[in-house]
Amino acid sequence: MGTLEGSRQILAGLKEAGIDLVASVPDINLLELLNLLSEDKDITHVPVGREEEGIGVCTGAYLGGRRTAILMQNGGLMNSCNGITTTALQFGIPILLLVYYAGDMGDNAFHMIGLLTEPVLQGLGIKYTVMRDPAKVKQQIIDARTAAEASKRPVALLLSRAVL
Numbered sequence: 001m002g003t004l005e006g007s008r009q010i011l012a013g014l015k016e017a018g019i020d021l022v023a024s025v026p027d028i029n030l031l032e033l034l035n036l037l038s039e040d041k042d043i044t045h046v047p048v049g050r051e052e053e054g055i056g057v058c059t060g061a062y063l064g065g066r067r068t069a070i071l072m073q074n075g076g077l078m079n080s081c082n083g084i085t086t087t088a089l090q091f092g093i094p095i096l097l098l099v100y101y102a103g104d105m106g107d108n109a110f111h112m113i114g115l116l117t118e119p120v121l122q123g124l125g126i127k128y129t130v131m132r133d134p135a136k137v138k139q140q141i142i143d144a145r146t147a148a149e150a151s152k153r154p155v156a157l158l159l160s161r162a163v164l
Contacts, residue, residue, distance in 0.1 A: 004032050005134075006032075006134060006137070006163050006164045007032040007033035007035075007036050007164065008036065009134060009137045009138060009163070010033055010098070010137055010141070010159070010163070010164075011033065011036050011037065011040065011043075012138055013137050013138035013139075013140070013141030013142065014043060014069060014096075014141060015042060015043065016138055016141070016142055017067070017096070017141050017142045017144075017145035018067045018145065019043060019067050019068065019069045019096060019141075019145065020042070020043055020044060020066050020067050020068075021043065021044040021045075021046065021057075021058070021061045021066045021067070021068045021069075022037055022043055022044070022045055022046070022068070022069045022070070022071055022098075023046045023047075023048050023053075023054035023055075023057045023058050023068070023069075023070045023071070024037065024045065024046070024047055024048065024054065024070065024071040024072065025047070025048055025049070025050065025051055025054065025071075025072050025073075025076055026047070027071075027072070027073050027076075027100060029073065029100045029102070029164065030071060030073070030100055030159075030164070032164070033071065033164070034071070037071070044061075044066075046061075050076075050079065050080075051070065051072045051076035051077070051079045051080035051083070052079060052080045052082060052083035053083075054070040054072065054080070055070065055080050055083035055084055055087055055088055055095065056083060056087065057070075058070055058088075058093070058095045059087050059088060059091070059093045059095070062093050062094070062095065063093075067145070068095050068096070069095065069096035069097070069098055070095060070096075070097055070098065071098045072097075072098070072099055072100070073099065073100040073102055074099050074100065074101055074102050074103070074110075074113050074114070074117040074158070075102065075110070075113050076099075077097065077099050077117065077120065077121075077156070078113070078116070078120065081120070081124065084097075084124060084126075084154060085124065088153070088154045089124065089125070089126075089153060089154070092152035092153065093152070093153075093154070094145075094148035094149050094151070094152055094153060094154065094155070095148065095154045096141070096144055096145055096148055096154070096155060096157065097126070097128075097154050097155065097156040097157065098156075098157050098159060099117070099156055099157065099158050099159060100159050100164070101114065101117065101130065101158040101159055101160050102114060103115065103117070104130075104158070104160050104161070106161070107161070117158065118130075118158075121156055125153070126153065126154055126155065126156050127144075127147055127151070127153075127155045127156070128155065128156035128157065128158060129143075129144060129156075129157055129158065130158045130160060131157055131158060131159055131160055131162075131163045132160045132162050132163065133162070133163070134162065134163050137163050140157060141157065144156075144157050
């Protein structure tokens, strides 16, 4: 699956899951998906300068009746831990965290971020799935949205190169 096709599958999964607002920070690994989001008429795309700001945008939108997600790299996940803890976890906000998994198996860069990503999510008590199979992308997004809503907590989807 090419980058564009993988990004189209992710966008389709977001729509099927009822996500109607996505905050994002710029990232070259997510460029195709970011471009699709900015062109899409069904999902409000809110570019932000920092990941923690995106958590605030998603929280406000959720309180206003929207279903939200944030798109970021796992380094940005580390940056947003305070916002996730003091806002999303503290007040029960079901944000879908779409996280590019830099430093994943087979990636020769960002080894330390890759090594710490899953333990940080476990430490925060956030359910997550590593997305590796393009055929399962849509269902995994729908399942994560269901888990987030049911638990009133953020849920993370770690996006591997295989699905992008």
